[in-house]
Amino acid sequence: MLSSRAEAGQRMTNPVLNSPLAGVARSWERARRPNRDHVEQLKSRVPYWFVVLFLLGFSVLQIILNPFGFSDLTQRYTQDISNLLITGPFLYPTTGRDAISVAVIDEQTLHGLQMPWPWNFSAHARALDAIREYKPKAVIVDLLFVDMRPDDTVGELVDEIARFRKDGIPIYFEGGIDLPFGEAPIRPEIARTGVPVLDPTIEVYDGVVRQYPASGHCYGRNGLLPGTCPSLALRVYQDLYPAHPLSPMHDKMELVWGTKTAPFNVRFNSGPLPCNDDASYALRIYRAFFDKESAVGRCPYNNDIPVEALLGGGNDADLNALIPGHVVFYGGALQGAQDKSYSPVNGEQPNVFVHAMALDNLISFAGQPQKNVMTIGPYVFSNNTAQIVAIVPIILILSYMHRRRIRTRGRRIDRPDHGALYDWFMDKGIENLWHWLAFLLAIGIGLVLARWSGLSVANWAQDVFLSVELAAMLLVGAPDSFWGYLHHVAGGSPGDALPEATA
Amino acid sequence: MRHIFMVPLVAAAAIYAVPALASSDDCSSIAGDAVLSARTPQVDLYDGPNGKRIKSVDDDKFPKCLAVTQRAPNMMLQVTIDGAPVWVPPHMVNYRLTGKKPAICRNLAMGGTDTKVGATRALGEDCPQKPATP
Numbered sequence: 001m002l003s004s005r006a007e008a009g010q011r012m013t014n015p016v017l018n019s020p021l022a023g024v025a026r027s028w029e030r031a032r033r034p035n036r037d038h039v040e041q042l043k044s045r046v047p048y049w050f051v052v053l054f055l056l057g058f059s060v061l062q063i064i065l066n067p068f069g070f071s072d073l074t075q076r077y078t079q080d081i082s083n084l085l086i087t088g089p090f091l092y093p094t095t096g097r098d099a100i101s102v103a104v105i106d107e108q109t110l111h112g113l114q115m116p117w118p119w120n121f122s123a124h125a126r127a128l129d130a131i132r133e134y135k136p137k138a139v140i141v142d143l144l145f146v147d148m149r150p151d152d153t154v155g156e157l158v159d160e161i162a163r164f165r166k167d168g169i170p171i172y173f174e175g176g177i178d179l180p181f182g183e184a185p186i187r188p189e190i191a192r193t194g195v196p197v198l199d200p201t202i203e204v205y206d207g208v209v210r211q212y213p214a215s216g217h218c219y220g221r222n223g224l225l226p227g228t229c230p231s232l233a234l235r236v237y238q239d240l241y242p243a244h245p246l247s248p249m250h251d252k253m254e255l256v257w258g259t260k261t262a263p264f265n266v267r268f269n270s271g272p273l274p275c276n277d278d279a280s281y282a283l284r285i286y287r288a289f290f291d292k293e294s295a296v297g298r299c300p301y302n303n304d305i306p307v308e309a310l311l312g313g314g315n316d317a318d319l320n321a322l323i324p325g326h327v328v329f330y331g332g333a334l335q336g337a338q339d340k341s342y343s344p345v346n347g348e349q350p351n352v353f354v355h356a357m358a359l360d361n362l363i364s365f366a367g368q369p370q371k372n373v374m375t376i377g378p379y380v381f382s383n384n385t386a387q388i389v390a391i392v393p394i395i396l397i398l399s400y401m402h403r404r405r406i407r408t409r410g411r412r413i414d415r416p417d418h419g420a421l422y423d424w425f426m427d428k429g430i431e432n433l434w435h436w437l438a439f440l441l442a443i444g445i446g447l448v449l450a451r452w453s454g455l456s457v458a459n460w461a462q463d464v465f466l467s468v469e470l471a472a473m474l475l476v477g478a479p480d481s482f483w484g485y486l487h488h489v490a491g492g493s494p495g496d497a498l499p500e501a502t503a
Numbered sequence: 504m505r506h507i508f509m510v511p512l513v514a515a516a517a518i519y520a521v522p523a524l525a526s527s528d529d530c531s532s533i534a535g536d537a538v539l540s541a542r543t544p545q546v547d548l549y550d551g552p553n554g555k556r557i558k559s560v561d562d563d564k565f566p567k568c569l570a571v572t573q574r575a576p577n578m579m580l581q582v583t584i585d586g587a588p589v590w591v592p593p594h595m596v597n598y599r600l601t602g603k604k605p606a607i608c609r610n611l612a613m614g615g616t617d618t619k620v621g622a623t624r625a626l627g628e629d630c631p632q633k634p635a636t637p
Contacts, residue, residue: 108609114576115553122555123577126547130594133543156547156556271610298612309607312578313542313593 023491031489041494043477043484044406051399054479055470059391062466063384071462078461079210079254080344084288084295087457088259088345096360097262101303101322102352103131106333109307117334121145122153125160128171128330130310132163134323138170138240140232142200142331142352145187146176154189161193170239174200174232175219184223191221196239198232202354203252208342209351210458211372212358214249233358237367240327244366247454250380254370254456255354256361257345258301264322265299275299297346302356329356370456374449383459390449390460394441394467401437402474442467529568530599536571538582539597546596548589552579557589571598 066072105127110117124143131139145157164171175185175197186197199216202209218229230238233253238246261275269275276297279287287295303322307330310319331352332339339351346353361369374386381389446460473479530537541562548557552575566584573581579590580598 106609112576112605112607113578120553122549123553126592126594129543129547129592133594153555265611268609269611270608271612273612275612300611304609304611306607306609308578311592311594312604312607313596313598314604 027489027491030491034485034488038492038494039481039484039488041484042487042492043480045487045492046403046406046480046483048399048403050483051402051474051479052395054482055395055399055473056392058473059395059466059470060388062469063387063391063462074462074465075458076205076208076210079456079458080208080292081288082457082461083257083344084259084292085285087256089284092256092258092260093364094258094260096363097258097260097302099137099326099363100329100356100360101136101305101326102300102329102331102356103127103305103307103310104331104333104350104352105307107335110334112308113311118149120151120153121155121157125153125156127307127310128157128160129163130313131323131328131330132160132167132169134319135167135325136169136323136328137325138172138236139164139328139330140172140174140198140236140355142174142329142355144174144176144200145190146179146183146185148183148187154187158189158193161190161195170196172196172198172232172236174198175217175224177201177217185217185219186223191219191223194221196235198235199229200232200355202341202351204341208344209354210255210344212253212255212354212361214252231358232355233362236327236359237362241363241367246362246367247369248375249369249371250375251371251373251382253358253361254372254458255343255357256364256370257343257357258360258364259297259345261297261299261301262303264303264318268304268318269299273298293347296344300346300349300353302353302360327359331355368454370450371454372456372459374453374455374459376453383455386449386453386455387460387463387466390445391442391463391466391470393445394438394463395470397441398438398467398470398474402479406480438467438471439464533568533570535601536574536580537599538569538571538580538591539599540567541565541595542597543595546591548584548591549579550589552577552581552590554590560584565596571600574600 061067063071105119109115115123124141128139128141161171173186173190173195176183177185177199179185184191191197197219199213199219201213201216203211203213205211212233213231214234215228216231218225218227229235230249234246234249259276266275276299277294279295284295303326305319305322305328309316329352331350333350333352340348341351341354342348343354343357372383374381374383374389442460442464446455446457446463449455449460450457530539541560544562545559546562546565547559549555550557569582569584571580571582572588575581575590578593580593580596581588581590583589
């Protein structure tokens, strides 16, 4: 094989060798059988811009293409662990929890009252009336009244809505979605009262609820309306908490699930298992990573009031503490109703608690919930774009340090004024430092994004993993090798590389 | 002379005792369970424990001291008003029940990571079945 200098000499004298076809053939030959010495020498000449482009390309591919679901998995896993270990127990305030209660119709309610499901409208009207008597801040009915079953007591529910109105207590109903035969989303008798009807949609990912929609269907007196309206929790928050306006929502809320179960639930729970296992923080960390089932809470986070306690009347001290001034959700937890899901910090629970948790987030964060998009001025960036933007400064800094390291190494080779042992330790020490630097850079930028634009940890955590991958790629010299090979194939001369490497 | 000292004591006792007696139970003439008075501005009257509302009565027109003739499992109370038996929701009235009120308990610690239900109940029982293919 000819050296680069010899090749250059021959090309100057031989016109056949100088043809484009011959150039391609030579490149092909170099691609097939690269000269390792040349490649090694050209590696040291990798330019800064190439390292940046190489790392950026790798990052973009990983973030956008989501290979093997890695992107999604890291996002959701990080969110779950963060909920269980950091935000839930330490950072999430209980402001919302102390303002919300959930009145639940469950199997024990049906059994105890001997009232099989479904209840007639009269029974619901009585339950709502019992709640109203405690003067709640608002009531959200998390039951769908879609079916046109014959029930001549529907007027009682209509009258109950009027009583709420008279007392100045807001009451909300929910409308059906995806009704295949064009059914009305809610009974016309109820819709005609003009009561606000909200979209009960929730977001479930692999059976777990981590996000909450910002918008949903609109409903009017005559059923579905065109356009989009705020989702259930957002609408209720906007109506009830005008002092803390809702920040603009462009996509979804990232739910933070609290882990400090309502004290009433802890006290009220009479089952054989406690609501939460008391465990040290170290044990909790172990369980979160290796035995998640034992780390999650067993009871709902928000106050759980059995409906029969309301229907029984009397002057209950607990109810006096849990309903007046509270936002009360009225919903069901019935077997076979398919209205349950998991949260990252709980086992299976009725979806009425998902709506409660979404409102809890809005109250606790004073209208600034965590989001899955980044907003800068008038521009909204998707979480992929946000992650790419966030990884750019990390790439610039890592690439700069990489380039500097290559030059330093070249100087050390030329002037071996330190022992090999010293060099080895210095090299390794700095290399290890890189990992930490990349890691800390990503965490720092993520925290800035979280603080500045409300971007949830799930939407920047991948940058942390990615930054460590990038540091590892630099340590093994992946961009350098790639550059060396490409440069060699393109006809780069190692002679040109030598002066720069030793500069 | 001793009676002079007793007067203020008796008067003080009367001041405390009379309202207490009046508020605790005005309906001592009724044995057993009783609806004492209206608790809410309006009391709804029903034709059955799971029935339909007949009418609503303002609290000032709702009679006091009604004997409870029947208690339904869903906690509705049957009383007789104007000679007709009607049912009242307990949350709308002040009432007195003999015996102990049934405790309301919950096993809230139900959450597990295993799904417990995989079907919707009571549906499809009468659906036409496809004939089995040979």
